[in-house]
Amino acid sequence: MNDDSSADTVLIVIDRPPYGDWHGREALDMALSLAAFDRPVAVLFRGEGVHWLRPGQNASVIDQKTVSRNLSAATLFGVEALYADRSTLARFQIGETEPDVTPIVVDPDFYHRFKKVVQL
């Protein structure tokens, strides 16, 4: 991605873990809604939000839908990219190539490239 396109792209940041509350879901909904109207949008997972990307999730045991599976539809719907913060992947012991949904691994200051950043 060059600097011109990232200037227009809205970066949705998910920094909350899945399943415990609805913040992450609402953030993903917002990303999909922007994509539905062909607005450039990308999603960055950092902090506890990287748990969205962990392989081997099975949320059926707590009667929920597995978020990593939902997430794998995002690029099909036109979300430009999924990014994951390198330092928090390491903090929570998730290998960079491990996730089912392969994110682009980025450094902590990555979001500075975007003019529109949204965290819910």
Added chain:
Amino acid sequence: MNDTAMPALHLLNKAPSHPRFQACLAAMDPADQLLLLENAVIALVDKTASLPAGTRALASDCEARGLSDKVAASALTDMADMVELTDQFTKIISW
């Protein structure tokens, strides 16, 4: 027996970043038992968290989050164990 001497079971369901997570750890006495539920279970794989020895976690919450094979089997607690555990303690604190 006074309340402070009585061992307590702490039920913690907040993620490590939540202020109450640290509040719970700070409130624990050495004889207390910690049981992690819901988002608190991610602390088990958090390199920055230091949990008391003998910490347990609800198995279904670990499985949902893909943590089952990252956690020692002895720490995993199913619903039946949890009920038994709550019977063992007269003092239970939910965070």
Added chain:
Amino acid sequence: MAFPERNNEGFLNNPWQWSEPVATEIAAESGIELTDNHWEIIQLLRDFYKQHEISPPSNRLFVKAVKELLGEEKGNSIYLMQLFPGTPAKTACRIAGLPRPTNCL
């Protein structure tokens, strides 16, 4: 076998109880006779649900997904509207046994 349980809008309560005869019957309620073109989209939705555990959340995203997977000739709202009248995402998900798209009014 009894017809699977459905909600008040006619969507299956359990997507895994779906079968082709169920689809035929739900389609008939809306006066739709299923052709190969319908089945192609129904199969796409079934596969989509197996992989992602969600319905396309809105009609626009349904059209986008079809476009991505089958190309522009089929991934456009006119084509899908002809096959699945009303709100295509809702009608198609109902027939394919998927949950109601969350953002379709």
